[in-house]
Amino acid sequence: xxTERPDIQRVEGRLKKLAAKSLYKRGNAxxxxxxxxxxxxxxxxxxxxxxxxxxxxxxxxELAVLNTPLTxxxxxxxxxxxxxxxxxxxxxxxxxxxxxxxxxATRIPPASEHRYILALSALxxxxxxxxxxxxxxxxxxxxxxxxxxxxxxxxxxxxxxxxYVMRWRWKAGRPTHxxxxxxxVYRCLGLGSPLAPNRPVRSV
Amino acid sequence: MSDFMENAGVTTPSNGLASAKAVxxxxxxxxxxxxxxxxxxxxxxxxxxxxxxxxxxxxxxGRVRFALEGILIDARxxxxxxxxxxxxxxxxxxxxxxxxxxEMHDGTHTLDWMLPxxxxxxxxxxxxxxxxxxxxQSLPRAxxxxxxxxxxxxxxxxxxxxxxxxxxxxxxxxxxxAMAALMLxxxxxxxxxxxxxxxxxxxxxxxxxxxxxxxxxxxRTHGN
Numbered sequence: 001x002x003t004e005r006p007d008i009q010r011v012e013g014r015l016k017k018l019a020a021k022s023l024y025k026r027g028n029a030x031x032x033x034x035x036x037x038x039x040x041x042x043x044x045x046x047x048x049x050x051x052x053x054x055x056x057x058x059x060x061x062e063l064a065v066l067n068t069p070l071t072x073x074x075x076x077x078x079x080x081x082x083x084x085x086x087x088x089x090x091x092x093x094x095x096x097x098x099x100x101x102x103x104x105a106t107r108i109p110p111a112s113e114h115r116y117i118l119a120l121s122a123l124x125x126x127x128x129x130x131x132x133x134x135x136x137x138x139x140x141x142x143x144x145x146x147x148x149x150x151x152x153x154x155x156x157x158x159x160x161x162x163x164y165v166m167r168w169r170w171k172a173g174r175p176t177h178x179x180x181x182x183x184x185v186y187r188c189l190g191l192g193s194p195l196a197p198n199r200p201v202r203s204v
Numbered sequence: 205m206s207d208f209m210e211n212a213g214v215t216t217p218s219n220g221l222a223s224a225k226a227v228x229x230x231x232x233x234x235x236x237x238x239x240x241x242x243x244x245x246x247x248x249x250x251x252x253x254x255x256x257x258x259x260x261x262x263x264x265x266g267r268v269r270f271a272l273e274g275i276l277i278d279a280r281x282x283x284x285x286x287x288x289x290x291x292x293x294x295x296x297x298x299x300x301x302x303x304x305x306x307e308m309h310d311g312t313h314t315l316d317w318m319l320p321x322x323x324x325x326x327x328x329x330x331x332x333x334x335x336x337x338x339x340x341q342s343l344p345r346a347x348x349x350x351x352x353x354x355x356x357x358x359x360x361x362x363x364x365x366x367x368x369x370x371x372x373x374x375x376x377x378x379x380x381x382a383m384a385a386l387m388l389x390x391x392x393x394x395x396x397x398x399x400x401x402x403x404x405x406x407x408x409x410x411x412x413x414x415x416x417x418x419x420x421x422x423x424r425t426h427g428n
Contacts, residue, residue: 018259020260046261047258047261048260048261050278053260054258054278055258066269
């Protein structure tokens with residue numbers, strides 16, 4: 001059964017009562033009011049980091065927001081923000097990493113799979129090298145190292161194959177539910193396709 | 205540019221303000237051959253426009269953005285030992301400034317120094333030599349703290365494991381405190397080494413920017 005797509009609303013206005021908060025392991029959040037509605041905008045990087053969104057009080061913005069308040073106090077979740085002051089566009093992905101709700105967009109930015117695969121490969125290679133060193137120093141049976149290698153290859157395949165299959169599906173026109181949500185967000189702000197946006201987009 | 209680059213936050217600036225006109229009126233443009241962050245040094249002149257102060261968790265950082273000759277420039281004013289209020293005053297009075305900026309590889313621009321008209325002393329970061337000197341002075345202290353705390357931690361942990369009565373608790377507490385001190389000092393050492401490497405690996409670019417600043421601000425304004 002197809003999951004219902006979330007109601008994504010386009011909101012325009014000026015940022016009021018803007019505040020940045022650190023959520024520690026859950027990233028960072030900007031809270032603000034636009035057009036009389038309270039919003040939450042979650043990002044990975046701390047607000048003082050050069051790659052985090054540059055938001056100032058009173059900035060004119062366009063937002064793609066989930067048209068359902070998710071908190072008891074009625075704040076709405078921001079999918080994407082275009083700052084009209086400097087025409088930069090930010091799309092959230094980090095915010096959806098720990099949720100499986102039907103309104104969640106993709107956990108990682110479109111076409112960024114190889115970044116995660118490189119990190120996983122580096123981690124597993126380090127693990128294998130450390131294992132080889134321990135085997136060489138302690139003189140233990142090399143069978144355990146081969147077992148570790150098998151585990152690492154298994155982990156690599158488990159990490160890599162789903163990422164590339166999902167990317168291939170998206171490119172082939174058969175997106176997953178999360179990918180369809182991301183497409184809807186891009187469409188809401190007129191950014192074109194997530195795989196080939198018509199303007200630079202910053203993933204946060 | 206690949207779609208990955210555009211989607212991974214490493215994008216060309218989309219402000220649309222940088223124009224051919226800006227290049228024509230620019231005082232100086234110096235391409236940088238080999239630097240992992242910057243690809244050019246630009247010297248710009250004019251009044252500051254469109255000044256904005258970003259809201260951050262720590263406002264002391266002074267993350268600001270403004271336009272100069274139509275180019276959007278980012279700055280973290282704590283590095284320049286100034287405040288957003290100082291720049292806001294320049295904006296309000298429409299004071300012309302001369303500024304040295306780095307054009308980064310991702311197309312964004314970062315402020316290094318700025319000389320408002322009629323002012324002798326530029327708004328500039330600490331000279332690299334002073335920064336390096338401070339780090340070199342603090343590094344031995346951090347190393348000593350790391351060595352002492354690791355030694356105390358190991359001895360306290362050893363004693364805590366050897367003593368089988370309730371008296372092992374104070375030693376466990378001492379070991380935990382020593383480990384916390386060790387972690388702090390290791391962080392400090394890591395940051396110091398990273399800062400020293402930054403200064404060393406980018407020394408040619410930083411020296412070039414320092415010489416450009418000297419040219420516009422005079423000999424006594426920096427110590428590189």
